[in-house]
Amino acid sequence: MQKSLIRGVQGRGKFIIGGMLILAAIIYLIVSATQSNAEYFMTVNELRSKGNSLVGRSLRISGAVFGDTIQYDPLTMNLTFDVAHVPGDNAAIKMGGGLAAVLHTAVTDPTRTRLTIIYNGPRPDLLRDEAQAIITGHLGEGGIFYADELLLKCPTKYQEGIPSQVVNSN
Amino acid sequence: MLAQFGIGMFLLTFLLALFSVGAAVAGYFSKSDRLVEAARRSMLLIFPLITVAALTLIYLLVTGHYEIEYVYSVTSNDMPFYLKVTALWGGQAGSLVLWSWLMSAFASAVTLRKWERDRELLPWVIVVTSVTLAFFLSLTILYENPFARWWQTTAGDFVPRMFAPAGAVAITPMDGQGLNPLLRHPGMIVHPPMLYLGFVAFVIPYAFAIAALVTGHSDDRWIRLTRRWTLVAWVFLSIGLVLGMRWAYDVLGWGGYWAWDPVETASLMPWLTGTAFLHSVMIQEKRGMFKQWNMLLIILTYALVIFGTFLTRSGVFSSVHAFSQSAIGPMFFAFIGITFVTSLALLIYRWKDLRAEVEMRSLFSREAFFLLNNLLFMGILIVCFWGVVFPLISELVTGQKVTVGPPFYQRANGPLFGALMAIMGIAPLTAWGGSTAGTLGRMLWKPAIPSLLTTVILLFLGMRNWIALIGFTLVAFVIFVTIYEFWSGGRSREKKFKENFLVALWQLAGRNRRRYGGYLIHLSMVVMAIGILGIEVYRTTTQKTLAVGEDIQIAGYTLRYNSLAQFPSTDGRFVTRANMSVFRDGKLLGNLYPRYDYYPTSGQMMTVAGVRSTLADDLYVVLVNWENVSLIQAPFKVYHNPLINWLWIGSLMFILGFLVAAWPSRPEEDF
Numbered sequence: 026m027q028k029s030l031i032r033g034v035q036g037r038g039k040f041i042i043g044g045m046l047i048l049a050a051i052i053y054l055i056v057s058a059t060q061s062n063a064e065y066f067m068t069v070n071e072l073r074s075k076g077n078s079l080v081g082r083s084l085r086i087s088g089a090v091f092g093d094t095i096q097y098d099p100l101t102m103n104l105t106f107d108v109a110h111v112p113g114d115n116a117a118i119k120m121g122g123g124l125a126a127v128l129h130t131a132v133t134d135p136t137r138t139r140l141t142i143i144y145n146g147p148r149p150d151l152l153r154d155e156a157q158a159i160i161t162g163h164l165g166e167g168g169i170f171y172a173d174e175l176l177l178k179c180p181t182k183y184q185e186g187i188p189s190q191v192v193n194s195n
Numbered sequence: 196m197l198a199q200f201g202i203g204m205f206l207l208t209f210l211l212a213l214f215s216v217g218a219a220v221a222g223y224f225s226k227s228d229r230l231v232e233a234a235r236r237s238m239l240l241i242f243p244l245i246t247v248a249a250l251t252l253i254y255l256l257v258t259g260h261y262e263i264e265y266v267y268s269v270t271s272n273d274m275p276f277y278l279k280v281t282a283l284w285g286g287q288a289g290s291l292v293l294w295s296w297l298m299s300a301f302a303s304a305v306t307l308r309k310w311e312r313d314r315e316l317l318p319w320v321i322v323v324t325s326v327t328l329a330f331f332l333s334l335t336i337l338y339e340n341p342f343a344r345w346w347q348t349t350a351g352d353f354v355p356r357m358f359a360p361a362g363a364v365a366i367t368p369m370d371g372q373g374l375n376p377l378l379r380h381p382g383m384i385v386h387p388p389m390l391y392l393g394f395v396a397f398v399i400p401y402a403f404a405i406a407a408l409v410t411g412h413s414d415d416r417w418i419r420l421t422r423r424w425t426l427v428a429w430v431f432l433s434i435g436l437v438l439g440m441r442w443a444y445d446v447l448g449w450g451g452y453w454a455w456d457p458v459e460t461a462s463l464m465p466w467l468t469g470t471a472f473l474h475s476v477m478i479q480e481k482r483g484m485f486k487q488w489n490m491l492l493i494i495l496t497y498a499l500v501i502f503g504t505f506l507t508r509s510g511v512f513s514s515v516h517a518f519s520q521s522a523i524g525p526m527f528f529a530f531i532g533i534t535f536v537t538s539l540a541l542l543i544y545r546w547k548d549l550r551a552e553v554e555m556r557s558l559f560s561r562e563a564f565f566l567l568n569n570l571l572f573m574g575i576l577i578v579c580f581w582g583v584v585f586p587l588i589s590e591l592v593t594g595q596k597v598t599v600g601p602p603f604y605q606r607a608n609g610p611l612f613g614a615l616m617a618i619m620g621i622a623p624l625t626a627w628g629g630s631t632a633g634t635l636g637r638m639l640w641k642p643a644i645p646s647l648l649t650t651v652i653l654l655f656l657g658m659r660n661w662i663a664l665i666g667f668t669l670v671a672f673v674i675f676v677t678i679y680e681f682w683s684g685g686r687s688r689e690k691k692f693k694e695n696f697l698v699a700l701w702q703l704a705g706r707n708r709r710r711y712g713g714y715l716i717h718l719s720m721v722v723m724a725i726g727i728l729g730i731e732v733y734r735t736t737t738q739k740t741l742a743v744g745e746d747i748q749i750a751g752y753t754l755r756y757n758s759l760a761q762f763p764s765t766d767g768r769f770v771t772r773a774n775m776s777v778f779r780d781g782k783l784l785g786n787l788y789p790r791y792d793y794y795p796t797s798g799q800m801m802t803v804a805g806v807r808s809t810l811a812d813d814l815y816v817v818l819v820n821w822e823n824v825s826l827i828q829a830p831f832k833v834y835h836n837p838l839i840n841w842l843w844i845g846s847l848m849f850i851l852g853f854l855v856a857a858w859p860s861r862p863e864e865d866f
Contacts, residue, residue, distance in 0.1 A: 039558055044570065051574040051611070055581055058607035059599060066596030085598070099740045099828045113596070146738060147819035147830040 064161065069110035069140045072164065085161045086170060087111060088140060089131035090177075092154025104144045108158055109137040124178075128155045144172040151177035197251055198263055198342035202357065204248035205335055208299070211237045211244070212329040219318040219325070231314075234321050235306050241328065242303035249296045252289065252341055256282050262367040264355030265289060265341040271373030271796055273767040277384075278374055284387045285374045288341035293388065294504065295331045297395045302328060305399055305424075313420065319406035320399075327398050330530050338523045376768075376794050376801040382442030386435055390462060393432025394500045397469060399424040401497035404490055408541040413486065413548040418476045423857060425476070429469050430853040436466060437846040448802035450736065450815045450834030452842065455604040460579045461506040465499035467579070468492050471572035478565050481627065483552030487542065488569070490549065494538040501531050506583075559630040564622040571615050578607040605731070609662070616669040616724065619717050620646075620676045642675035666728040673721045677714050684711075704855060712856025719852050723845030729812075729838025738819075738832045750835040752814055753778040754787070759826050769793040773818045773829055777807055789818040789831070812837040 064083040072079065072086060088108025095106040109131040112118060121127040131137055132155050142160055152158070152175070162172035215234045222230030252265075257279045261267045269285040270278075284290040302324040310317050335341070343355040346363035353366060377383070400421035407417040439459065440452040453459060472492040478485045505527035542549075555562055582599050589597040624638040649671035650664060658664055681700060688699035704711035739747045741756040748754075757774040764770050772790035776783055787805030794801070800820050807814040815834040818824070 037554075040555065040563075040566075043558065047567070047570050047574070051577060054574075054607040054610060055578055058578075058603045059581070059585065062599050062603035062606065063597050064600055066598070083600075099823075099830070102738060102740060102830065147740075147821050147832070150820070150822050 066113065068113040069108065069138050071113075072140065072170075073138050073168075077164075077166075079164050080166065081163060083161070084163060084170075085159065086140065087113065087157060087159050089128040090152060090154060090156045090158050091132055091139075094141075095152060097148045099148075102145055102147060104146065104148055104152075105141060106152070106158075107139050107141050108160070109134070109139055111157065124157065125155075128157055140170055141168075142170050142172050144175055146175070149175055149177050197255060197260075198344060198357075201248050201251040201255075202336070202340060202342045204244050204251070205332055208241045208244045208248070208295075209329060209332040209336055211241050212325045212332060215241075215325040216322050216329065219321040223318040228314075231318050231321075234318065234325075238306045238321055238325060239303050242299040245292075245296050245299045249283070249292055252292060253280055253283055255342075256280065259371070261369070261371045262344045262365065263341075264343050264345055267345065267368055267371045269371070269374050271371040273796070274373055274379075275766070278379055281384045282374050284391075285378050288335065288339040290387060290391075291331060291335050291339050292341055294391055294395065295328060295335065297388070297391050298324070298328050298331065298398065301395055301399055305402075313416065315410050316403060316406040316412070316417070316420075319409045320402045323402035323405050324398060326534075330526075334523050334526060338526070370796070373794065373796050376792065376797070376799050377446055379801075380442055380446050382438045382445060386438040386442055389431050389438055390435030393428050393430075393435050394465065394504060396424055396428030396431060397465060397493075397496050397500050400428070400472075401493050404493045405538060405541065408490065408538075408545050411545065411548065413545065415476075415479050415483075415486075418479060418489065422476070425469070425473060426853070426857050429466070429473055430850070430857070432462075432466050432469060433849065434846070436462060437843075437849075441843065444839075445804070445806075446801070448804050448817045450734070450804070450817070450832075450836060452730070452839070455582065455601045457583045458506050460583050460604070461499075461503040464576055464579050465496050465503055467572050467576045468496040468499055471569045472496060474565055475569050478562050482562055484555065484562060485566075485569075486549035486551065487546060490542050490545075492569075494535065494542065497538070498531055498535045501527065501534070505531065556628065557630045559625060559632055559635045561622065561625040561627045561630075564618055564625050568615065568618050568622065571611050571618070574611050575608050575615075578604065578611070582607075612724075613665060613669060616666075616673060616721065619720065620669065620672040623676055623680050623714065623717075642672060642679050645675050646672035660732055663728055663732045666724065666732075670721045670724050670728075673717060677718050680714060681711070708858060709856050712852050712854075715852030715855055716849055717852075719845045719848035721845075722848055723842050726839050726842030726845060729841065730836045733837040735835045736833065738830065740828050740830045742828060743826045747831060747833055749814070749833045750812070750837075751779060752784075752835070754814075754816060754831070754833060756829060756831070757786075759824070759829060764792070767794065767796060769795065771818070771820070771824060773805075773831075775805065775816060775831075777814060787814070787816050789816045791818060791820040808840055810838075810840055813839045 062083065064085055066085045066087075067075075069086060069088050072084070086108070089111050091107045091109065095104070097104045111127055111131045112121065118124055118127050121130065142158070142162075144160075144162075157178040159176040159178070160170065160172045161174040161176075162170055165171050215237045218230045218234035218237065221227070222232075222234060255263055255266050256270050257276065259266070259270065259272060259279075261270075265286060265288050269282040269289065274282070282289070284293045302321075305320060305324070306317075340357055343357050345366040345368065346354050346356055346359055347366045348354060348360055349362040354360065354363070356363075359365070400417075403417040403421045407413075439462070443454070444450075444452040472489065475485045475489055475492060479489050505524070555566070557563060582604055586596065586598045589595055620642070621635070621639065624642075625635055646668055650668045653664060653667055658667075681703070684703045685696055685700040688694055688703055689696050692699070692702075694702065735750055737747065737749050739745075741747060743756055743758060746753050746755050755776045755778065757776055760770070760772045760774070762770055762772075770790055770792050772788055775787045775789065777785055777787060785807060787807060789803070789805035791800055791802045793799075802817055802820060805816040805818075813834075813836040815836055817832040817834075819830040819832055821830055824830070
């Protein structure tokens with residue numbers, strides 16, 4: 026009885042134990058890597074409502090750019106600007122009359138929540154009034170957002186392509 | 196007229212593919228050789244017909260038929276001839292055509308082989324390849340017709356359609372938009388066909404596996420028959436991946452080669468299961484084990500191949516590859532679901548027949564290490580799969596949009612890749628069947644000593660990063676084991692056959708191509724690892740806005756901004772190019788010309804880095820495209836990428852290893 030048990034452990038058992046250990050290691054790697062590296066998409070409102078609990082976390086924010094807040098020093102490459110809250114999901118953007126309209130309302134509405142962004146790097150060409158900024162970075166103390174990465178969209182530049190020069194073929 | 200002809204050809208081949216499926220199934224069940232033969236012949240017809248259709252599309256591309264929407268979107272008058280040809284896979288519809296074309300070539304090739312001994316498998320090989328082909332052809336016909344032309348509707352809108360909408364007028368643009376400038380690169384010209392060749396070739400072993408399951412052949416015949424196909428599929432997929440890396444490095448201007456973008460990750464996934472498969476089939480051939488596992492691996496590989504094509508092609512995920520967005524997502528999803536579930540059901544049905552012939556006994560045997568290798572590859576696969584689907588799951592379950600970036604993959608996969616390298620070193624020293632820790636230990640200490648010596652030397656030279664230390668030790672370990680294997684094999688031949696040592700080596704590799712080719716591939720992998728460790732651990736970067744005459748420093752180099760040139764190029768680009776001098780210790784090493792090109796037709800911008808590349812490091816300079824670039828202020832980003840060249844050297848070695856492994860040594864039954 027005891028002998029067969031030992032043989033069992035020596036036979037298949039050790040492979041099962043070994044396999045379990047590897048599986049556990051893989052699960053541990055996935056869970057810990059997800060926890061420490063997950064990047065949360067948020068709107069400016071969500072960010073403001075959660076406040077300081079987010080400090081230090083990796084975040085991705087979308088907002089409408091205020092043109093007159095853009096300050097850029099080409100020598101130090103320090104760039105700061107403010108963004109206004111825009112809704113996060115596509116349905117709400119469609120309801121608001123498309124991205125361009127939503128961005129326009131966001132910038133002209135004085136009651137909108139704002140967020141100041143600080144970035145170090147070359148100033149992107151597309152950074153202008155009423156552009157949509159998608160900013161990856163983290164929230165610092167004092168409610169300022171430190172950006173590692175800037176992605177900009179100008180709705181007008183992304184219109185559906187139609188033939189530019191056309192002639193009727195008949 | 197040509198357009199109608201082209202789509203007509205696709206329709207015809209689609210019907211032929213359906214006929215092949217029907218005739219093969221009917222032929223199998225009615226045991227009618229004539230029906231199976233009919234299926235085979237119709238299969239053979241598909242390749243020339245798709246070739247004609249594809250050539251028609253290429254003709255339209257090359258001759259600038261901009262009334263065709265696809266031609267309009269990927270070519271323009273100012274593009275050179277070869278780019279107009281390769282524009283075939285510059286967009287969604289065309290790349291599906293390429294997929295079908297390659298698939299039909301492989302399907303025809305496989306039906307052309309001599310089938311006498313394996314006649315029973317033939318109908319089901321035809322069924323699987325034809326169903327796959329029919330699926331892709333249906334996408335072309337129903338959703339992504341590359342032959343649709345422009346119409347102007349009565350409302351004034353421009354729409355691409357095959358047939359005229361009511362009252363619409365046919366429109367012919369004078370010029371096209373041109374190929375996305377990012378795709379006008381040699382790497383991008385070869386990358387998609389290579390990747391697709393790899394994808395498509397994996398369909399063949401899968402087809403044989405399914406044929407074996409349906410007909411109840413539980414032996415390893417299907418594996419032996421498709422051994423070379425698998426190797427070809429795997430090598431093309433690998434080359435495709437490396438070319439993609441090279442393209443990213445040269446063109447995307449961020450100084451890196453791999454971003455764990457969902458689409459990149461998706462094309463890596465079938466490579467992972469394919470690599471695991473390539474290893475574990477050897478155990479089935481040698482020991483009659485892992486039969487169920489091998490079936491599962493090839494089924495997974497097939498599903499991931501389709502999933503990979505789906506991710507690139509559906510626009511589900513935003514990425515650098517997201518130039519393609521369309522409605523074919525649900526179709527792919529349904530197809531993957533149906534084929535996967537059917538395959539699994541078949542496997543479960545045959546599960547008992549596929550039991551191992553012998554039990555695994557020792558934890559230190561060769562087969563145990565192959566098992567470990569497979570588990571690690573599956574681990575990396577799970578990490579990748581999780582990284583790709585986690586955002587979707589999270590949004591579905593919690594409503595919170597979350598993604599994981601490169602750090603996630605690096606952290607989770609890094610230890611797994613490290614363990615794989617360790618196994619790469621240990622496994623060749625193990626013995627089949629029963630083995631103990633003692634016998635393995637006696638084999639291990641010889642290569643282990645110089646490897647640990649390497650660690651000591653690196654420590655002595657001042658390397659303190661523990662990831663790099665472990666990584667380079669493992670690299671050294673694999674290299675020493677491989678040398679040891681070649682050396683001891685060569686020496687024993689030298690003694691036995693009284694051959695010169697070099698002749699003995701040549702004979703050794705020639706007689707065991709698969710084994711020694713495999714060792715060369717292992718070597719190439721660790722050489723690539725040198726490059727990856729170099730850039731991942733030691734890369735540095737800096738940025739600065741410079742006026743002419745000013746310097747920027749990085750890693751002991753000094754770069755001086757000399758001048759700026761802005762001029763239109765002959766092919767319509769507008770070039771902005773900086774001239775920089777590179778100094779080290781006050782000595783001029785050469786000049787670099789980082790630039791960016793503006794393509795007015797499409798309004799797109801392309802950054803071309805200035806790169807000084809040596810075996811030790813790459814100096815990679817980007818002139819940041821910014822509207823106020825001038826002599827007084829130009830922003831530069833500089834990357835110092837140590838050892839990155841070894842990544843490319845390793846990939847060349849890899850092809851050499853493949854040639855050794857796959858070169859036919861004598862007429863064989865498989866091809």
